[in-house]
Amino acid sequence: MWILRINMTDRSVKFEDVPEKYKYLAGRGLTSQIVYDEVPPLAHPLGPSNKLIFATGIVTGTSAPTSARVSAGGKSPLTGGIKESNAGSPWAHDLAVMRIKALILEGLPEDKKTFWGIHLSWDADAGKPKVDFFDATEYTGKDLYEVAPKLFERFGDRISFAGCGVSGEYGYGNAGIVYNDLAKRPSRYSGRGGLGSVMGSKRVKFIVIDAKGAPGVEIVDKALFDEGRKKMIDAIRSHDITKPKGGLNSFGTAVLVNILNEAGGLPTRNFSSGRFEGAAKIAGEAIFETNKQRLGKDLYNHACSPGCIIQCSNTLYDENGKEITSCVEYESDWALGANCGIDDLDAIGEMVQLCNAYGLDTIETGCTIAVAMEAGVIPFGDAKGAIQLLHEMGKGTHLGRILGAGTETAGKVLGVTRIPAVKGQSMPAYEPRAVKGIGVTYATTTMGADHTAGYTIAPEILSVGGKADPLSNEGKAALSRAFQATTAFIDSSGHCLFIAFPILDIASGYQGMIDECNGVLGTKWTADDVLRIGSEILKVERAFNEAAGFTKAHDRMPEFMKREPLPPHNQVFDVPDEVLDAVYAEL
Amino acid sequence: MWILRINMTDRSVKFEDVPEKYKYLAGRGLTSQIVYDEVPPLAHPLGPSNKLIFATGIVTGTSAPTSARVSAGGKSPLTGGIKESNAGSPWAHDLAVMRIKALILEGLPEDKKTFWGIHLSWDADAGKPKVDFFDATEYTGKDLYEVAPKLFERFGDRISFAGCGVSGEYGYGNAGIVYNDLAKRPSRYSGRGGLGSVMGSKRVKFIVIDAKGAPGVEIVDKALFDEGRKKMIDAIRSHDITKPKGGLNSFGTAVLVNILNEAGGLPTRNFSSGRFEGAAKIAGEAIFETNKQRLGKDLYNHACSPGCIIQCSNTLYDENGKEITSCVEYESDWALGANCGIDDLDAIGEMVQLCNAYGLDTIETGCTIAVAMEAGVIPFGDAKGAIQLLHEMGKGTHLGRILGAGTETAGKVLGVTRIPAVKGQSMPAYEPRAVKGIGVTYATTTMGADHTAGYTIAPEILSVGGKADPLSNEGKAALSRAFQATTAFIDSSGHCLFIAFPILDIASGYQGMIDECNGVLGTKWTADDVLRIGSEILKVERAFNEAAGFTKAHDRMPEFMKREPLPPHNQVFDVPDEVLDAVYAEL
Structure with a gap:
């Protein structure tokens, strides 16, 4: 190599x-x-x-x-x-x-x-x-x-x-x-x-x-690798979320829209509510039903990449059976939909397509449009206006450049003080005032606000990998820390993070991941090594950030979330600073 | 009180x-x-x-x-x-x-x-x-x-x-x-x-x-105050820079244009050179001569505020003897002139007037326009274009908002990487690659890049308060530290910072400042107390900044100044990090 x-x-x-x-x-x-x-x-x-x-x-x-x-x-x-x-x-x-x-x-x-x-x-x-x-x-x-x-x-x-x-x-x-x-x-x-x-x-x-003619990956212990691979396949194929025609394969990641809305944790209109009255219209189930109606058949999802057996990528078709876009992920659907007050699925599909066309991150883009809506550039819910803003970004006009700079900078330029970002990166589709553990991840991860860095949503909302009360602060430092470290390992293993659903619930699947890695590398890692290696990665990232000027002050939520109660639970983000600091202090 | x-x-x-x-x-x-x-x-x-x-x-x-x-x-x-x-x-x-x-x-x-x-x-x-x-x-x-x-x-x-x-x-x-x-x-x-x-x-x-009928300020020891006041007046009136018809009273602060240009430290075209070929046309002397020609008489400067005996504020008149603006400070003249490649004094006067009209900081505004010029929004030297950009700021258009956000944010939005700022504040009119001590001040002051926070220009360029080689790094931590602490005291005394010129050279003037303060407050401060009190102020400011998330990493020059040699001396900013860190470590 x-x-x-x-x-x-x-x-x-x-x-x-x-x-x-x-x-x-x-x-x-x-x-x-x-x-x-x-x-x-x-x-x-x-x-x-x-x-x-x-x-x-x-x-x-x-x-x-x-x-x-x-x-x-x-x-x-x-x-x-x-x-x-x-x-x-x-x-x-x-x-x-x-x-x-x-x-x-x-x-x-x-x-x-x-x-x-x-x-x-x-x-x-x-x-x-x-x-x-x-x-x-x-x-x-x-x-x-x-x-x-x-x-x-x-x-x-x-x-x-x-x-x-x-x-x-x-x-x-x-x-x-x-x-x-x-x-x-x-x-x-x-x-x-x-x-x-x-x-x-x-x-x-x-x-x-x-890659024609390329030799492929060397595997030190093929038998062990195959054993691990089998365990992993079995786990993925048997878990409700990842199995064929399961949650992800049927409704895509957008299956989360209704779930988060129900939990009061679907950030709506620039993080001013946790419930969106139009949620059902943009949910994964609605995408499935819309396609069914338009194509006259059940359409299950496809793989984004070779060898994927979860196959969670949807395609949205228009009334003539023509593809609008693929795929409408939960995060994109939420960012360009609920967070902008937009409940028009076709418009959201068009916006996803434009983000892909111009090379834009859908999460950051949706959050930025919502901040522009709060600034009065266009009203909340204005799908046509939002599409126009995307074209401004694509053309690189002055307004487009403001928006392209991301949520925090756009908010600064447009005079908005309610900016849902940590370390300059906008928050994804889970409201930290309604799901406290994910807030701990947003605040403390080395990445800026990022759900994939420590997806405590699994136990807090989905009852995967245990159960945790989303509205409680209890144990959330340890929970976020464990998810952050495990995630750092999974992100190094080469697996999609969605294997976490089955392997957190099915022990043999977890062992399968370790066996696969040991098989390829010839190592003898155990479950302890997963956390150790994950923690070491986080420490390296943290050390870089510290040298770049980050301190505890950067591991904090924006002020407005500590002040404004979020409907429907009417809670603020009240995780104490000591809890946030404990995540990395005890790594 | x-x-x-x-x-x-x-x-x-x-x-x-x-x-x-x-x-x-x-x-x-x-x-x-x-x-x-x-x-x-x-x-x-x-x-x-x-x-x-x-x-x-x-x-x-x-x-x-x-x-x-x-x-x-x-x-x-x-x-x-x-x-x-x-x-x-x-x-x-x-x-x-x-x-x-x-x-x-x-x-x-x-x-x-x-x-x-x-x-x-x-x-x-x-x-x-x-x-x-x-x-x-x-x-x-x-x-x-x-x-x-x-x-x-x-x-x-x-x-x-x-x-x-x-x-x-x-x-x-x-x-x-x-x-x-x-x-x-x-x-x-x-x-x-x-x-x-x-x-x-x-x-x-x-x-x-x-303030009609207001009782005025209580003075504890009137005799001591009067004694101090007399010493201060004598010092101001006898120093070449501050005396009547001296440097400041004749040519205003813009007297520095030729001096800094000569020293190779006049930042030109967004800090890409230390010399401006049009310097003489926008210098304080040119303002004096222009007024003389247009008004038919020598015009000395006036006071900005009651009781000022330095009287450094100029007025620029147009060809019909009508006021263009008052006043054209060195910093404004430079920011909107040399730093934008503009050598048209009347245009600079108009821009100063527009900054005043819209409530804009001239330094930040000039630096931002220069960055916009580097981005290609308008060409360097385009005075009409620059005036138009000021109107955009005044109107609050999208472009105006980008520029109004300041140099660093505007640079980010417009895609410019050469951004002359520290802690988000743009640098004033002294090139740190040509005058190293002022660079130490820019980097380390609690204020973001700021010349007034520790004006080492006095010894480095003006031979006031001693002499220091501007191109040498030798002793610059101690020099900047002393200036920063003394300045924090002067900024608390109520005096204009320009008293520093006479009192650094004339010991009785320095004692006069202390006597005045002791007279008003009834204290018994000495020269040691000036540094002690100044240092305490800096420590409080530093503590606030640390709690707000500032670290040593924020006490650094922008990367391009460590990489790009600046004509005519062709030096980079090479003050070692340890020297920068020593300024506050040894406070």
């Missing part, structure tokens, strides 16, 4: 042996360690010293189920702290089978006008990957749905790509990194934290991989 | 006795202490928990020369840290003679549409000030030059006022607090740090004082 280092200052390429210290690191564990080791904490995120690192997980590229995941890492233009943003895509699989343990993009060219494409292929003669550059300027300034097919036309059907949209070219704080899905759509995202702009700052538009 | 507390939530008024711990504090020392004591460090600067505090200096309101100064303090919307911004105005004198030691504005009304005026007068019967409120909504949304005369018409010629412009109504990060000068112009500013928006957030448009 290699560390592939591409310096965009002079487009030089180096294949480096994997240093001993990185041997057992992968995914998030590896991107975060390289950021810590190589990026100056005070580097400008869009300057020459920042780096963009891609690393696949331990089992990515193998036949382990639901494991075609890649971590993108760097210093975030949105938060100013460390960032890992994880996505599922064929690209992850292709990077892994090329035996590229990490791809590091560094430097930036003096010529700011030319954008570059990077083409990776397997050189059978040399027995290693081959790196070519191509002028990608012709693909800039355009809708990704227009550009993506041209890549397949030019480089063949079997390629996969990572890239940035116009948002990354503009340097927006809410620019994600886009990858293709299995149907070649530019629709899978390392969405959060603005890493698309780090890519854009380096004048890289696409990284195309043609 | 009283602490006057006005809560804008319900427009309630309290006169409080001065607590023992505030007895010897005044000016900056008092505003910073009250901010530390009363403002939650994580309060939103424009939310209900922030406070805006006005406090005059120890000798303000007496016959001490050049002492009609007031400190405005609060949590800064621009930096997120503590802020003290100091101005000279008749208003300072009037507040002092009413025996209001500090005026604290707190809370904010639910009704956001009504703006209030506060009218203070002396109630002879009650033997204390009287507070009335008036609806000031009619004065909002307008040019301050249009509005200010209406205040004098309505409340009489002898009033003075503090207020905010449209920028403060909009909540801009670069909104200053405006005061009238002696000729009733709305032209004196607590410019830096966005405190005008704190005022606007509380829906206060003006604070009008009619």
